[in-house]
Amino acid sequence: MSTQIEETLVLVKPDGVARNLSGEILRRIEAKGYSLVDVKLVEPDRSLLVEHYAEHEGKPFFEPLVEFMESGAILALRIAGERVIDGFRALAGTTDPTTAAPGTIRGDLGRDWGGKVQQNLVHGSDSAESAARELALWFD
Ligand code: DAT
Numbered sequence: 001m002s003t004q005i006e007e008t009l010v011l012v013k014p015d016g017v018a019r020n021l022s023g024e025i026l027r028r029i030e031a032k033g034y035s036l037v038d039v040k041l042v043e044p045d046r047s048l049l050v051e052h053y054a055e056h057e058g059k060p061f062f063e064p065l066v067e068f069m070e071s072g073a074i075l076a077l078r079i080a081g082e083r084v085i086d087g088f089r090a091l092a093g094t095t096d097p098t099t100a101a102p103g104t105i106r107g108d109l110g111r112d113w114g115g116k117v118q119q120n121l122v123h124g125s126d127s128a129e130s131a132a133r134e135l136a137l138w139f140d
Pocket residue numbers: 056061065094095116117118119120122123124126
């Protein structure tokens with residue numbers, strides 16, 4: 001197991017920003033012991049979102065997902081720490097906020113609003129390769 005410091009991309013999605021949960025989400029990240037490297041509030045072009053979610057292109061939820069991500073401001077975070085990629089995914093909880101475990105961001109703060117699974121508050125990169133790709137997209 002590596003003890004190297006990793007970096008990952010976290011996005012507070014438009015539902016999180018609109019519900020004023022950015023501070024609560026940041027609090028959990030900081031309380032876990034991860035550090036903030038860079039932070040910005042953005043309203044990205046559709047092309048960035050399509051690129052960001054390229055792995056899901058063609059799936060039935062792709063279009064609603066991109067539309068949702070275009071619906072308001074997003075808080076993009078570059079965070080760092082040992083094993084932060086897996087660690088943040090654990091903090092976030094599983095994809096469906098209705099069944100995500102209590103104690104997680106999605107489990108405590110999210111739910112299925114009108115059948116919209118995409119409204120799950122946060123994104124976190126899922127591997128070292130994704131983190132490098134996504135940080136370059138959002139921050140470089
Ligand atoms: P995660 O965000 O947990 O990495 P993912 O990469 O599989 O999940 O999917 C990206 C986003 O797409 C996810 O945060 C919410 C949405 N999504 C995934 N599966 C979905 C589904 N079956 N129906 C509706 N939205 C979905």
